[in-house]
Structure formats: structure tokens, C-alpha cells
Amino acid sequence: MKRIALLLAVQLLFVGVWAQDCDEALYKKAEEIHRKYLTIDTHNDSAMYFNHPGDKYSVSKGQVSFPMMEQGGLDAAFFAIFLDQGPLRESSRDSVYQVAMEEIRMFKEYVAKRSDQAAFATSPEDLYKLKKQGKRAVVLALENGYGVGLDLAKVDSFYHAGCRYITLCHNYTNDLCDASRYENPNGHGGLSEFGKEVVARMNELGMLVDASHASTSTLYDIIKLSKAPIFASHSSVRAIKNHPRNLTDQEIKDIAATGGVIQIATGRWCLTDAPKSETRIVHLVDHIDHIKNLVGPEHIGLGTDFDGGGGMVDFQDCTKMKDLTVELLRRGYTEKELEMFWGGNFIRVWKQTIKVAEEMAKNKK
Numbered sequence: 381m382k383r384i385a386l387l388l389a390v391q392l393l394f395v396g397v398w399a400q401d402c403d404e405a406l407y408k409k410a411e412e413i414h415r416k417y418l419t420i421d422t423h424n425d426s427a428m429y430f431n432h433p434g435d436k437y438s439v440s441k442g443q444v445s446f447p448m449m450e451q452g453g454l455d456a457a458f459f460a461i462f463l464d465q466g467p468l469r470e471s472s473r474d475s476v477y478q479v480a481m482e483e484i485r486m487f488k489e490y491v492a493k494r495s496d497q498a499a500f501a502t503s504p505e506d507l508y509k510l511k512k513q514g515k516r517a518v519v520l521a522l523e524n525g526y527g528v529g530l531d532l533a534k535v536d537s538f539y540h541a542g543c544r545y546i547t548l549c550h551n552y553t554n555d556l557c558d559a560s561r562y563e564n565p566n567g568h569g570g571l572s573e574f575g576k577e578v579v580a581r582m583n584e585l586g587m588l589v590d591a592s593h594a595s596t597s598t599l600y601d602i603i604k605l606s607k608a609p610i611f612a613s614h615s616s617v618r619a620i621k622n623h624p625r626n627l628t629d630q631e632i633k634d635i636a637a638t639g640g641v642i643q644i645a646t647g648r649w650c651l652t653d654a655p656k657s658e659t660r661i662v663h664l665v666d667h668i669d670h671i672k673n674l675v676g677p678e679h680i681g682l683g684t685d686f687d688g689g690g691g692m693v694d695f696q697d698c699t700k701m702k703d704l705t706v707e708l709l710r711r712g713y714t715e716k717e718l719e720m721f722w723g724g725n726f727i728r729v730w731k732q733t734i735k736v737a738e739e740m741a742k743n744k745k
């Protein structure tokens with residue numbers, strides 16, 4: 381009996397050591413992947429947190445900073461200027477535009493003060509250049525086309541300010557389109573006439589049209605109209621978590637058919653019905669797996685929504701990126717697939733968007 385107990389103890393010890401070795405090997409592999417390949421998070425709301433620490437925008441505790449990005453092996457992120465939806469009145473449209481431009485000015489000041497750590501990027505080439513320099517790449521984005529008001533020239537203004545995508549709407553119908561969260565029966569039934577002009581102008585500028593937050597009818601209008609692949613900066617899978625913000629399998633297939641990419645969001649509300657304390661990286665990876673199995677590994681990436689509702693207990697900030705890679709490795713993702721997930725897929729879509737703009741310019745001549 382004693383001998384059996386001893387044998388069992390030795391066996392358990394062996395399994396324990398083996399598991400530890402295995403984990404260590406996976407972490408080593410994750411380190412290597414993050415060193416070798418460009419890693420991008422296409423959506424956070426951290427600029428608003430930096431600009432207003434401690435006020436209503438600080439829904440969480442600062443999930444992103446440049447040193448934290450470096451620690452987590454995250455090279456680049458899109459920092460959204462988030463605009464709360466207000467009334468669709470001329471005076472409100474003007475004031476919200478002023479607010480957006482002021483937020484951009486403040487955030488640029490924040491980055492300038494940390495120029496040894498990070499710099500702004502406006503093209504895929506900038507991202508690779510900054511990675512080589514060991515600096516974090518910061519790309520601006522506008523979350524909520526409400527900031528454009530009814531003035532097409534403002535699309536150009538945001539582009540020239542550095543924004544490389546516009547999320548056409550947030551939770552409510554605006555002048556551009558209908559939203560997924562609170563679908564308005566008296567809305568536009570998709571893109572408005574002005575929204576269609578905005579999408580066309582964004583194509584001409586080489587700006588990514590962000591379909592996250594858009595209603596199904598808006599999404600299909602974008603698919604019909606946009607000459608570039610479809611991009612969703614932070615959206616998850618409806619088949620796993622039934623939430624109006626999440627994409628149905630049919631929508632995922634139709635986005636993939638354009639050569640597009642879905643950047644999975646990490647908020648508990650969009651991942652699972654499990655309680656907050658039990659929502660983990662494994663739930664996030666379930667969404668990634670689902671898209672991979674449905675349409676292939678070419679159409680997935682990450683849009684954390686950090687400082688805007690993103691994160692789970694074991695993925696509470698951007699220092700945890702390698703833990704996500706470890707779980708993907710555990711599930712058998714290859715190095716090539718991880719390169720694609722962490723940035724390759726998104727860069728393909730961004731480059732194609734820029735190419736579309738160049739071709740439109742050529743044809744105009």
C-alpha cells in the first residue's frame with residue numbers, strides 16, 4: 381500500500397513538472413512570436429482616459445499605457461476618440477466636432493510628452509518602422525461618425541488630423557446610419573444618403589470604414605457600397621453570445637467574402653453569459669476559434685475595447701497579450717496563424733483600403 385502511494389506521488393510530481401515545462405515552453409514561444417511579428421490592437425478608448433483621468437470616461441482603471449504595451453508585447457494600437465451621441469441638431473453637430481478636435485489636440489500633447497516611448501503612425505509602413513525602433517505605434521480613430529455632422533469636409537479634417545478609421549455610429553442612429561444596439565424603427569434603414577457619401581469619401585481617402593456598432597442593414601449597405609474590404613474594429617460572435625452588437629454567422633461569412641477582417645472585442649458582455657469573475661481568456665479564444673472554423677484564419681484579429689468596457693479577470697489590461705498567445709498556442713494555432721491574427725490580417729485589409737484609394741485617384745485623372 382505504501383509503495384502504491386509512493387508510486388502515485390512520484391507520478392503526480394512528474395505530471396506537475398511536465399505541465400510546468402509545457403507552460404514554460406509555450407510562454408517562450410509566445411515571447412518569440414511577439415518579438416518577431418507586428419502586434420496590433422485595433423480599438424481602445426484609452427485616449428479619453430489619458431485626457432480625463434478620474435472623470436466619467438474612466439470606466440476602468442487605465443488598461444493601457446505605453447510601458448504596459450511594451451511589457452505585454454503589443455506594438456501598436458488604434459486609440460479612438462469616442463463621441464457620446466447627442467441630439468441631431470446643427471448646434472450640437474458643431475459643438476461635438478469642436479470637442480473631438482480638442483480631444484485630438486490633448487491626446488497629441490500626451491504622446492508628444494512621451495516621444496521616447498511612442499509616436500503617431502498613419503500608415504502600415506509607419507507601424508513596421510516604429511516596431512524596429514522599439515517604440516509603440518499610436519494610430520488615431522474616430523468612434524462615432526456623429527463628429528462628422530452633415531459636413532463631408534469634416535471627413536477630410538479627421539483624416540488630416542491623423543484618424544485612419546471612423547466607426548460610423550455608436551449605440552444610436554446618427555446622421556450617417558442606424559446602429560445595432562438600439563435599432564431605430566424610424567431610422568434610415570441602413571446608411572443615410574449622407575452616410576453613403578461619407579463611405580465613398582472614406583474610400584477615396586483610403587480611410588477604413590469601421591462597421592462595428594452598425595446595424596445589419598447598415599453593414600449590408602457598406603458591403604454593397606464600399607470598394608474596400610469590410611473591417612469591424614471591435615465585434616464578437618452572435619452564435620456564442622446573443623447580443624445585438626455581435627455579428628451573426630451570415631454576417632461573418634459576408635464580411636470574409638469581401639476579404640475583410642473581424643477584430644474580436646473582449647468585454648464580458650459580448651463574450652459569454654458567465655459571471656464577470658469567471659470570464660476568462662478561454663472565452664475570448666472560443667470566439668476566435670469560431671471565426672477561424674467558419675471562414676478561415678485570414679479574417680480574425682483583436683480589438684480589445686480597453687478603457688471602454690473590454691477585459692476579463694485574466695486579461696485585465698494590455699500587459700496580458702502574451703497570455704492570449706499562449707492559449708492560442710495551446711489550441712494548436714500555428715506561428716503563421718498567429719502572425720496573421722496579431723496584425724497580418726488587419727494590415728492586409730488596411731493596405732487594400734489604401735490601394736483602392738490610389739486606384740480611385742488614378743481613374744479620376
Ligand SMILES: [Zn+2]
Pocket residue numbers: 523593614685688
Ligand atoms: Zn465601441
